[in-house]
Amino acid sequence: MSGDLETLGTDATPDQVVCHVDMDCFYAACERLREPALEGQPLVVGMGYESEEAHGAVATASYEAREFGVESAMAISEALERLPRKVEAARDPDLDVEAAGFYRPVDLDYYGEVAADVKSILHDAAEVVREVSIDEAYLDVTDRVAWDEVEAFAAELKERIDEEVGVVASVGVAPTMSAAKIASDYDKPDGLVVVEPGEVRDFLAPLDVAEIHNVGPVTARQLRDMGIETAGDLAAADSERVRERFGERGLEVRRYARGEDPREVTPVGEPKSLSRESAFTQATDDGERKREKVRALAGDVADRAQREGALYRTIGIKVVTPPYDVNTRAESLPGPVDDPDLLESTALDLLEEFDDDRVRKLGVRVSKLDFAESDQASLAGFEGRSSGTGDGATADDSPSVASADDDADGSDGRDAPGGPDGQRSLREYE
Numbered sequence: 001m002s003g004d005l006e007t008l009g010t011d012a013t014p015d016q017v018v019c020h021v022d023m024d025c026f027y028a029a030c031e032r033l034r035e036p037a038l039e040g041q042p043l044v045v046g047m048g049y050e051s052e053e054a055h056g057a058v059a060t061a062s063y064e065a066r067e068f069g070v071e072s073a074m075a076i077s078e079a080l081e082r083l084p085r086k087v088e089a090a091r092d093p094d095l096d097v098e099a100a101g102f103y104r105p106v107d108l109d110y111y112g113e114v115a116a117d118v119k120s121i122l123h124d125a126a127e128v129v130r131e132v133s134i135d136e137a138y139l140d141v142t143d144r145v146a147w148d149e150v151e152a153f154a155a156e157l158k159e160r161i162d163e164e165v166g167v168v169a170s171v172g173v174a175p176t177m178s179a180a181k182i183a184s185d186y187d188k189p190d191g192l193v194v195v196e197p198g199e200v201r202d203f204l205a206p207l208d209v210a211e212i213h214n215v216g217p218v219t220a221r222q223l224r225d226m227g228i229e230t231a232g233d234l235a236a237a238d239s240e241r242v243r244e245r246f247g248e249r250g251l252e253v254r255r256y257a258r259g260e261d262p263r264e265v266t267p268v269g270e271p272k273s274l275s276r277e278s279a280f281t282q283a284t285d286d287g288e289r290k291r292e293k294v295r296a297l298a299g300d301v302a303d304r305a306q307r308e309g310a311l312y313r314t315i316g317i318k319v320v321t322p323p324y325d326v327n328t329r330a331e332s333l334p335g336p337v338d339d340p341d342l343l344e345s346t347a348l349d350l351l352e353e354f355d356d357d358r359v360r361k362l363g364v365r366v367s368k369l370d371f372a373e374s375d376q377a378s379l380a381g382f383e384g385r386s387s388g389t390g391d392g393a394t395a396d397d398s399p400s401v402a403s404a405d406d407d408a409d410g411s412d413g414r415d416a417p418g419g420p421d422g423q424r425s426l427r428e429y430e
Contacts, residue, residue, distance in 0.1 A: 017150060018265055019139040020172045020180035021122060021157070023115075024189040026135035028062040029167040030114045031104050042068060042083055042101030046076045047278070048296020049105045054080055055292050057278045059106050063189060068099065073279040075289070076103070108134075108303055117165045125157050130265050136184075138177055140265035151194050158192060174200060176261035178213035185211075200259030205232030213256045218323070219246070231257040274310065275318075276300045277363035283322050285358045291348055297364040298347045302340035311336030311370040315346040318363035319354045329353065336370040 023029065027045040032038045042065040049056030054077045061070040061079070068083040080103075084092075089100035115134045122129050126139035145153045154171045161169045170191035172183025179200045183193040195203045204212070210220040212231050226245065228234050234242075234257040242250040255261070276297045284290065294317065305312060316330035329350040347364045 016140055016142045016175060016264065017145060017147065018174055018177055018180040019126070019141055019154060019157070020174075020177070020184040021118075021137050021139065021161075022170050022172075022181075022184045022188075023118065023135040024168045024170055025060055025062050026115075026167065027060040027106065027111055030107075030111045033114065033166050034110070038102055040064065041086075042070075044070055044076075044079055044083065044101060044103045045106055046079075046103060047106045047276075047300055048292070049076050049103065051103075051105065052085075056105075056296055057293060065101050068101070070101075071281070074281050078281060079103075106300070108300070108307070111135075112307065114165060114167065118161055118167065118169070121157070121160050121164060125153075125160075128265050128267065130268055132268070138180065138265045147196055151192070154192055154194065158190075174203075176200065176259065177263050177265060178256050178261045179204065179259060181213065182207070182211055201235060204257060204259060205230065205235065207231045209234050209257070212253055213261070214249070214253050219253070222246075235259075271308070271310075272369065273365055273367035274301055274304050274308065274312075274369070275363055275365035276304075277318065277361060279320075279361040280359065283358040283360045285356060287355050290351060290354070290359055290362060293362050294347050294351050294364060295344055297362060298344040299340065301364050301366055302338075302343050305366055305369075306338060306340075309371055310366075311338050312343075312366035313337075313368035313370065314366065315343055315350075316365045316367065317347050317350045318361075318365065319351070319357070319359055320361035321354075321357050321359055327354070330365075330367075332368075336368075 028038075028043045031043060031045060041062075043062040044065050045059045045061075046056040047059040056076045058070060058072055058074045058076065058079050060072060061074075065079075065083055070079045070083050083099070083101045084095050086097065086100040086102055089095035089097045111134060119129070119131060119137065122137055122139060126141045126144060128140035130138040130140075132138065141150070141153065150173050154173055158169050158171055161167060168190050170184045170188045172180045172186065172191075172193050172195070174180040174183050174195040175197045179195050182204070183195050184191065186193045207230060208220075209215055209223050209228055209230055210217065212234065215223070222245070223229075223234065226237075226241075228237055234254055237254060239251060239254060242254050246253075278293055278297060280289070280293075313333050313336050314330050315333070316328060319327045319329075321327065331346050331350060343364075343366065351362075
């Protein structure tokens with residue numbers, strides 16, 4: 001039995017050269033493009049943030065801002081305690097101007113324009129490009145470059161992006177998607193890491209088990225309880241023991257730890273859902289803080305739907321309570337709509353059930369998308385809308401921004417407050 005488990009799925013590992021391109025602090029980099037004076041300064045970009053206000057959450061923090069303890073998904077109010085606004089520090093003699101920074105609201109339309117310039121270069125560099133989010137993509141360059149030339153190819157790609165667009169990318173190259181993703185994160189910022197065939201397992205072996213594709217914090221904790229601390233430990237673990245604890249999913253992540261990944265780089269079609277998530281630095285039962293975050297997330301999702309030209313028939317929320325219990329609630333509408341106010345009010349209505357609960361993370365999602373040229377449903381019809389409610393409470397890692405079905409979006413499968421670069425990315429979760 002274990003012999004079969006050792007080889008299950010490994011014969012499908014493709015012979016390919018995969019580049020994973022991940023923009024460094026992309027939102028902050030975009031802001032610096034139009035305000036060069038921000039270069040080298042601590043910079044925080046906030047979602048749901050307005051100038052001179054203290055609400056919203058950190059979408060990305062520049063590396064300079066992180067030195068002051070500002071992190072992705074942190075409340076703006078907490079970020080301001082660690083890194084006051086520069087303009088306020090200049091007025092207040094009790095504040096140190098050198099220990100202050102700049103804050104800017106998210107401008108997804110502008111970031112999308114910059115991202116389009118980057119992705120134009122990526123599509124020129126490879127015939128097969130899988131765009132995962134606004135700031136990252138996979139390239140299959142198997143037919144364009146040999147392994148002895150791939151480092152020069154990746155360096156030239158990074159140089160083109162920097163010179164033609166003005167933003168910095170980290171690139172990882174490997175024979176599999178999961179290893180390429182890890183390689184691009186390995187030496188940020190401005191990183192370039194190449195992992196050649198035959199080297200993947202040795203490259204992964206010393207990494208923390210949480211770095212492996214599809215291993216979220218709960219699974220990582222359970223693996224550590226089994227004495228499995230690193231990717232090497234997981235790769236060497238008895239396959240039957242892993243399957244007994246985690247089922248087929250356990251065997252899958254074990255194969256990733258062994259450098260075995262059957263997925264090929266394929267372009268992504270129209271998304272099935274659109275979502276945003278954000279975590280609190282610490283679990284909170286503060287009702288207003290929870291509502292404020294949901295309002296910001298709903299606004300971001302509504303903006304994304306409008307840019308994508310998507311109508312939606314279902315509005316849902318995700319609520320993660322300690323330790324990592326995932327609860328989902330959804331409301332079905334009588335027909336497809338594009339209605340930001342309805343999206344916000346419905347999400348807040350669904351949140352009421354969790355008014356008294358301590359919450360670690362919140363998400364807002366729209367699904368049953370319609371990209372056709374169709375009429376919206378009449379608002380009068382919502383008086384009789386139906387409710388589809390499901391309790392997704394579980395001690396597992398899904399669903400989440402980062403644990404979306406990887407066959408659908410190519411994401412890394414980790415349930416983290418932000419990407420390894422510390423930036424919130426727009427992703428779909430099912």
